[in-house]
Amino acid sequence: MIESAILIPLVTIPFVVSLIALALPSNARNTEAWIAGITALGLFILTAMQYPAVDDGGAIRHNIEWVPQLGLNMTFRMDGFAWLFTMLITGIGFLVVIYARYYMSPEDPVPRFYAFLLAFMGSMLGVVNSGNLIQLVVFWELTSVFSFLLIGYWYHNAAARDGARMALTITALGGLCLLAGILLIGQVVGSYDLDTVLASGSMIRGHKLYVPILVLVLIGAFTKSAQFPFHVWLPNAMSAPTPVSAYLHSATMVKAGVFLMTRLWPVLAGTPEWFTIVGLAGMATLLLGAFFAIFQQDIKGLLAYSTISHLGLITLLLSLGSPLGLVAAIFHMANHATFKASLFMAAGIIDHEAGTRDMRKLGGLFSLMPVTATLAMVASAAMAGVPLLNGFLSKEMFFAEAIEHHADSILDTAAPYVAVLASAFAVTYSIRFIHGVFFGKIPADMPKHPHEPPFFMRLPAMLLVLICLVVGILPGQTIGGYLNSAAMAVLGPEMPEYSLSIWHGFNVPLLMSVLALVAGILLYGILKTYLATSEEGPPYFRELKGQRIFERVMVSVSWRWARLLESWLGTRRLQPQLRLLAFIALVAAVLAATRRGVPHPTLSLGNMDLLFTGLWAIGIICAIGAAYQAKYHRLYALILMGGAGLVTCISFIWLSAPDLALTQLVVEVVTTVLILLGLRWLPKRIEQNYDGVSLETRLRRGRDMLLAVGCGAGTAFLAYVVMVRQPPQTIADFFVENAYELGGGRNIVNVILVDFRGFDTFGEITVLGIVALTVFSLLRRFRPAPDNIDSPEQQLLQSRHTARSDESEEAETASIADEYLYMPSVIMQWLFPVIIVFAFYLFLRGHDAPGGGFVAGIAMAAAFILQYMAAGTRWVEERLRVLPVRWMGMGLLVAAATGLGAWVFGYPFLTSHAQYIELTLIGKVPAATALIFDFGIFSLVMGATVLMLIAIAHQSIRKLRAAKLPTAQENA
């Protein structure tokens, strides 16, 4: 168990170092390279040391339980196959870091580069070492995200931005499909654990969901591994810095797709569907990629299409469903990673030294940079499959597999021919690269005069080429054992017979190799003059721009279709939308009621209370009155609305809900004050004559009335039906029985809020805080309409009157309340301490009697706003510093700290502790930690309420200042 825990740092360290790298200053090139290099090398060595555990089909597994009930665990799992990939990722990662140190220019902000690169490495290690499929998808999507960030590293470059966006769109879309496929697998198998899924291959293949699973998983793999027709993103990703291309788009990320196909090979492969879909995609990609590569003028473009073609080769090998094909596929993944990474590095060196990657402008570089040229030539030979190099070995295995008979299908018959043709193309583009860049005349218009790069820039490519050679000459002694354990990890103990050696005698695969070599050379001879001056891209196909099509589709989906839908379904007008909403709610409710059948309630007038009926008669009059007056008489409507609120409040008292009544009452007060403050900014509206109402308006009003009456009657009916039914057994009993026992309080509602459902309340006060801050920031930039700039008429009259009667300077700033509301204003000021004491009283008794943080907070806010009303904003703020944002912050922190405090004692978040403390003189005092939490609620609610009220109140003085100028002139 301890030893298996090694997998956790293996995946997490790159992310941690990535954060460190991000924090370094932007000119710390060497430090960045050092820490990234040491990380990659350290992980490489760490992985190498794990080999004994994964040899011969063994695996390291480490499980961290997260939500075991849902089958969601963090499982890290490394077997021989994952080990091989981990070695590639860390090893090539290390070399790329060295290379990038010399490639990146001093002007580039390197912290971002290394941070993304390391984070990408971590994501990739997460993909290959995941033992849980959901976890694998998460890391998979992370590789897409970091690939996006790395491709777009030079974000000032439009091509980089477009390439990054395209790569993300395609691969992330594939990732979503993969997630859907994995979820289906989870449905079929009942587990997301990789080992369990691998053991249920026949169950999945026999299931009716097999085809959907296969298609979804394959879309994920194909998009990632740039298989036809999803390959378009890879050539466009070449606008990334070359180290990124070398690492992501040749050696690692694009291998994730074929990695996944290999990982799930025992589960999904071997069926006709698998053979057809995977084989077709692989064959098309192999052939088209190789063909397109010949006609690229950009070196990186050539390498990109070559990568596509090689990925197609691997896919084709996997499609065959034969164990030997699988061994060859794994072998080729490793080989391709080594030679392609070194080729990309060589391309970067050429670009760096010559200033261009366009092969039409390059030539004769062999004489200027012989070492780099030799390295590139050896690597290209490996790419073309020349003997004595690793590419030759895996290609021979591919040929051997291609001529075997696997299935009665035209694909299988065509395989050998396609293989030879694609190999011939590969020879052609390899020769073209070497001949076009390193031989021939040195063109006069080369942007820079190239020479050999620094030794350490060549070193990574040199090491990789060395591996190509060693593996190519002595395969059995070098890679043999590792390849064996990697293949065994996928295939299990029944391994096929195969031999890794250069010489197998004169056989058909050798003949095919020779044929491909000769044909490739001949083809280059024919095309040479054409290619020297041709345009970018293959003939005929270059008109069919993948990127153009992609852009077209994106524009259609994200813009045209959206507009179309909007024009069909949308309306700019709010009223029809709300009308439709209410109408649909009504229809849905009526349908549900008639379909399911509602018990017809018997009208019982037995417990009618005359007083209660009278109360609600007032309430109904208030509600309808408010609706009637809201257009022309806003103040009346506000008062009537308050009346309806008051009736609601009294009903709460009547019906045994004292807490609700208290809260409703104080909220009613502050809401009314708030809206009163806002009324001043609304336009004047004078009642018009009713004679001029047209028939159309009458009809419209009739329709609205009908809908309103329908909704009202429906709600009333529903409420009545529920109220007269026998209540079901609910969890309320638990709360009542345990409020005192577990929560230490007698007021059950308060105990539910601050203890049982404390987390909900925590979320709610957070929302309240956010709303208050939103209100505050919206009002900071508040611009009233022109007709509201002047003070209201009444206020102007009053000010003039005050100015005449009182000569002092203070008169201008004094509040209206000073004059004709003198008595109420004095009372309001005196009430300040009284309300504060009352608020604390409400707060302290909250746990045992009606009260609590919510109502105390609002009551306290009312105390402050009363001061504002009584004496004016300036007077209050000269004497009293209310810091509502601090109160809010403190409230939230106190509430969170109370919750976290439970962790200290080993309990879940927000577990409360309650006991009564015996104090001398005072007696028994409740001391639940819930009280501290309730104080957090109090503080936040108070702060939020005060903040909103003050923010609106402040608008008046802001505008008064603006409107003061003409008044001053008048006086003068």
Added chain:
Amino acid sequence: MELVLAIGIGALVGSGVWLLQRPRTFQLIVGLSLIGYGVNLFIFAMGRLRVNAAPVLSDGGPADPSAYADPIPQALVLTAIVIGFATTALFLVVLLAARGLTGSDHVDGREP
């Protein structure tokens, strides 16, 4: 009692729905507040109506659930009242800002 309250809820919601379809922002804010009262009462009524049975335990001993009103709807409605106040404030501010920016207090930001 149930019937009266049900009719009251209906009147509140009906008035609110009428106002929702009106063109002026102030009408909308009053309408939403009225619907808010109605909905709060509706949720509260789901716990059935009890008189003189406030969910405040008289002593610390074992409690009999049937002696108290259902505390859950009350707890739900209590936070709903406070959040309702916050959203009313937010709506009011948006209303004022829209009125300032467009010069109109029509819900669409322009006179029809």
